[in-house]
Amino acid sequence: MASGFDKLKVEFIDQDESVQVVAETIRSSGEIPDRYIRPEMEADSVIIDTDDYNLPVIDMSRLINPEFSEEEIAKLGSACEDWGFFQLVNHGVDGELLRQIKDDITEFFRLPLQEKMSVAIPPNGLQGFGHHFVFSKEQKLDWVDLLFLSTRPVEDRSTDFWPTKPPTFRDSLDKYSLEIANVSAKLFMFMAINLGVDEEALLAAFKPEQPQSVRINHYPRCSQADKVLGLSPHTDGVGMTLLLQVNDAQGLQIRKDGRWFAVKNLPGALVVNVGDVLEILTNGKYKSIEHRAVINPDRDRITLAAFQSVPLSCTVGPLQELLMKGEARYKTVDGVEFTKGYFAAKLEGRRYLESLKLGSVNVSG
Template sequence: MTEALDKMKVEFIGREESVQAVAAACQDTGEVPERYVRPKMDADPLIADAEGYALPTIDMSRLLNPESSEEESAKLGAACEHWGFFQLVNHGVDGELLGQTKADVAAFFGLSPEEKSAVAMPPGGMQGFGHHFVFSEEQKLDWADLLFLVTRPVEERSLGFWPTNPSTFRDTLDKYTLELANVTEQLFRFMAKDLGVDHEALLGTFRGLPQCVRVNYYPPCRQADRVLGLSPHTDGVGMTLLLHVNDVQGLQIRKDGEWYPVVALPGALIVNIGDVLEILTNGKYKSIEHRAVVNPDTERITIAAFHSAHLSCTIGPLPELGNARYRAMDGVEFTKGYFAAKLEGRRYLESLKL
């Protein structure tokens, strides 16, 4: 994946200063640097206590149980069609592994700036500790640091960017991402069942289940209403699985023109449909705009695992799902267009509609 992006000449501008360091300075001065200050986030209202609002919850154990699979598969399809997001419980990922993953990630972000710089993202690079989607010196920046790694296929890993401190980090991440790949493949199979398509036709687009991980660190900010942890966007992949490392909330999804907060259930994986899956399903499943807000008092840490289309495949609506509503293209063209759109809501996905 990284080689393909290099060939596409995606232009990023690297920054050396971490947001964690900026946040520490702000605690002393009380002032947020202008590059991080966003316009008031009131263009779309935030629904805090909407009656009847609840992100759908899908139970993997019920999907796998022949006696409840049909009913739970229908719930899964409805969640993908009407929300594009759901919480996955009883997913089968070992609890001890989840705990170790959270501990290792928190320990990494607790290191000194010098120690984290050992895996710093090079200028124009994609992997390592640093920042993405920085295209110019004038744009507004997100209030977040990240560690981005290609995790699958294994042969595409650049282990020089995988932290060795804490000492268990590499082994833990290897095991955790393998578990998530298995969960993702199972979900794709049940989605194919709900859609009434051959599961191999759906899985073929994700041959080998290419996977990347983005670990997000959102420092606290006393003026949290003036910054954004992550700009509104959709994910240019097939499916994303998000794990909250700590209990600090901040994810919001946009539904019917309004922003809804997501309160993660303990131990759950937050799953969302990406642009590729919306295209494959000819618009039946929805890739939903989402953002991350910042807590004024406490850091927030999450791990997002992205499962992407194979770059050599063709991305287009499955023929069984009616007249195509999106144009088809190869994986490289799609990925290049997604990055060129600069993480601006659904703009790129909407441009692909026929």
């Protein structure tokens, strides 16, 4: 069955060039194609591993333990308000499943390009292997190959884009998607407690079942890593993102206090961030923060981002319970309009989210 994404009719320019192939070529030639060179990278200063910039760590086992739950929920709320990001430990996702999904993803990206192209993103499509947010032949490109799939609800999957190699890929992704849906549902429940709203009031925005998609990213290594960028600065146009490091190469950076902060992923943790939808639902209490991916000069980096969002049939606006405590700060928009607007904003920082604040100028094109 076709997924809800097919209703969007997003217009992208076809980009059939694999960054992995480009990376292999420049290792001999030494010349990066101009379309990938990002001058802004040389001017950026990055904060790394200081006491003042430690990403909050939330422990799921403490959230569900009545003895520690109140304290941990307060920490969760503080992380969502002050950082928009946190690392989730003791999340409960089966360790053997994590090993299998990591092995399957790694093996997929090792396949010859011709085999990966068997699940290529079609013209103006969203699902499959390839690139997103390519709107013109002149724009700068991100240094990444991706596999984007709709994973939940199950009946909305477009399985033609689900790789059959390795043979365990589909089964492990199916199981992982369910585990992540359960983890996110728990987090939404504890967030509702922190916000002082009815649990169902928050969860209702994501029902009948939380739509979920995954973006599996392969960032090839580049000896001139300071000249390219894996993923442009952006916010996520969803409710919540849960990021799994497939290998231990680092590269995630978030914007904090006007500067870039390099996140060092804890082994086994999921990195969770607030998306645009959740910032709007909470009327700005929780923050959707700009982040980007940089490239490692010595190692490929692979990640699996699971996006928990709202149905296209819903409306996106502040929760009514929170409006009893103050005026709405964001417009309420139709779910399809919201998603189209997010893509139309071309992955440019907080541009689209800011346009939805009351009194702002609308974004187009």
